[in-house]
Amino acid sequence: MRYHLIPLGCQMNLSDTERIVTVLEKLGYEATEREEEADILGIVACSVRQKAIDRVYSKIHKWNEWKHGRNLLTFVSGCILPSDREKFLERFDLVFTINELPALPEMIRHYGVPTPAALTVVDAELTAPPAGDREPDARPVPAGAPMLTPAGPHGVTEDIRSGFWRVKPTYTSSFEAYVPIQNGCDKFCTFCAVPYTRGREVSRPSAEIINEVERLVKSGYRSITLLGQNVNSYGLDRRSDEIGFSQLLHEIGERTAGYPVWIYFTSPHPRDMTDEVLEAVAAHDTLANQIHLPIQSGDDKVLIRMNRNYRVSGYREVVTSIRKILPEATLFTDIIVGFSGETEPQFQKTLAAMEEFRYDMAFIAMYSPRPGAASARWADDIPQDEKKRRLRELTEVLQTTAGARNAAQVGRVVPVLVEGRDRQGYLSGRTEGRVPVRIEEPDDGNDVPPGSFLDVEITSARPLSLYGVPSGAPLLPTAADAPEQTVASVSR
Numbered sequence: 001m002r003y004h005l006i007p008l009g010c011q012m013n014l015s016d017t018e019r020i021v022t023v024l025e026k027l028g029y030e031a032t033e034r035e036e037e038a039d040i041l042g043i044v045a046c047s048v049r050q051k052a053i054d055r056v057y058s059k060i061h062k063w064n065e066w067k068h069g070r071n072l073l074t075f076v077s078g079c080i081l082p083s084d085r086e087k088f089l090e091r092f093d094l095v096f097t098i099n100e101l102p103a104l105p106e107m108i109r110h111y112g113v114p115t116p117a118a119l120t121v122v123d124a125e126l127t128a129p130p131a132g133d134r135e136p137d138a139r140p141v142p143a144g145a146p147m148l149t150p151a152g153p154h155g156v157t158e159d160i161r162s163g164f165w166r167v168k169p170t171y172t173s174s175f176e177a178y179v180p181i182q183n184g185c186d187k188f189c190t191f192c193a194v195p196y197t198r199g200r201e202v203s204r205p206s207a208e209i210i211n212e213v214e215r216l217v218k219s220g221y222r223s224i225t226l227l228g229q230n231v232n233s234y235g236l237d238r239r240s241d242e243i244g245f246s247q248l249l250h251e252i253g254e255r256t257a258g259y260p261v262w263i264y265f266t267s268p269h270p271r272d273m274t275d276e277v278l279e280a281v282a283a284h285d286t287l288a289n290q291i292h293l294p295i296q297s298g299d300d301k302v303l304i305r306m307n308r309n310y311r312v313s314g315y316r317e318v319v320t321s322i323r324k325i326l327p328e329a330t331l332f333t334d335i336i337v338g339f340s341g342e343t344e345p346q347f348q349k350t351l352a353a354m355e356e357f358r359y360d361m362a363f364i365a366m367y368s369p370r371p372g373a374a375s376a377r378w379a380d381d382i383p384q385d386e387k388k389r390r391l392r393e394l395t396e397v398l399q400t401t402a403g404a405r406n407a408a409q410v411g412r413v414v415p416v417l418v419e420g421r422d423r424q425g426y427l428s429g430r431t432e433g434r435v436p437v438r439i440e441e442p443d444d445g446n447d448v449p450p451g452s453f454l455d456v457e458i459t460s461a462r463p464l465s466l467y468g469v470p471s472g473a474p475l476l477p478t479a480a481d482a483p484e485q486t487v488a489s490v491s492r
């Protein structure tokens with residue numbers, strides 16, 4: 001029997017999906033790339049954009065039509081707005097929050113679907129002596145009734161810490177992994193619905209995080225990203241019994257010392273960024289020289305309307321610290337153009353910030369109201385053409401500043417993590433600062449598999465990428481480095 005999963009949205013949903021895979025495979029299901037072949041179809045939903053929500057409705061519409069001719073179980077989890085939850089309950093067989101994942105086998109069983117693992121047990125029991133006083137099923141639920149696991153008496157906090165995070169993920173890559181360190185968000189930016197879909201911030205126990213990172217590093221993983229909506233507020237929800245983010249980084253740095261790995265974190269919030277966090281990155285070789293620091297806007301009034309809780313002057317202080325403490329670090333950001341009410345002078349301030357902070361990469365989004373977010377009640381009053389113009393102007397600045405920083409790399413030999421091949425057949429990878437590199441084939445004709453570290457001499461630079469030739473033998477992933485768990489297959 002087979003399953004097919006569709007994670008939508010961000011890296012957090014992909015990471016959550018890796019844990020759903022583990023639960024389904026323990027039940028005996030096998031992955032299939034083809035929805036048509038699956039017995040269980042699941043979506044890990046994203047509520048950030050209307051497009052993603054529309055995709056959920058279109059998928060379930062199709063899947064429910066398939067149900068007339070076959071036995072099929074459908075579920076949805078992930079980021080679900082309260083208003084969508086009710087509608088999903090009418091359409092999907094199971095709707096559950098990600099912290100309820102450990103109860104999924106129960107839900108499937110009570111739904112009346114025999115799992116492959118259960119069928120194996122039944123086969124075994126047919127040849128075994130009668131069970132005698134075996135316990136009857138305690139909570140029968142009529143087949144066909146949609147199920148929603150009620151929240152436990154202690155709410156999400158207890159569930160996610162004691163259940164979901166203890167599920168071992170089935171990683172989708174053999175050399176690159178995401179490790180969740182917290183869930184939810186307390187910031188309530190007006191353009192974002194995450195606090196309503198994932199709830200308040202909950203920090204994962206540090207011992208579990210450190211163990212997962214150490215296990216990954218020892219089994220050969222070369223790139224690990226600590227994930228959270230606000231990674232640098234890690235531990236603030238449990239001040240009395242948990243370490244803070246900078247201490248977590250120190251512990252991870254110490255436990256991974258000497259291993260060939262780059263460890264990242266995303267995304268920090270500018271308000272919670274401290275010198276201690278930057279000093280922790282500087283203190284350990286395995287902590288990568290790359291900081292993602294979303295600015296969103298270069299205008300204080302827009303930042304207030306966004307409820308970002310910092311001013312441009314405060315953001316500038318953080319960037320000054322980054323340049324001082326981590327002079328080699330690349331700096332990435334997120335920006336929204338055309339936010340509700342954003343005037344031309346306000347946009348010009350964002351343009352000025354873009355020039356001042358000399359980003360290596362910026363993820364620039366044209367504002368669109370997100371269902372469930374506070375700003376969705378305000379007019380989306382900047383015309384689409386105007387948003388496009390603002391995006392274009394910011395992109396031009398980015399290309400100039402990032403291009404100049406990339407040009408300074410020409411002639412240097414830098415380590416690159418090989419990720420695969422591009423469409424033209426060149427090796428492709430990223431520097432420690434996550435700048436994409438296109439690499440010529442090594443002269444010796446030997447293959448350089450994904451997951452290898454390769455020293456590359458940078459021969460030319462483009463605005464957002466580098467080009468180079470191999471300089472020395474690669475550090476290959478070895479058999480001893482093989483990951484301990486099956487690599488999952490999920491469709492994107």
Ligand code: SF4
Nearest residue numbers: 185187188189192229
């Ligand atoms: S910090 Fe703001 S944008 Fe990020 S998850 Fe929280 S509310 Fe959303």
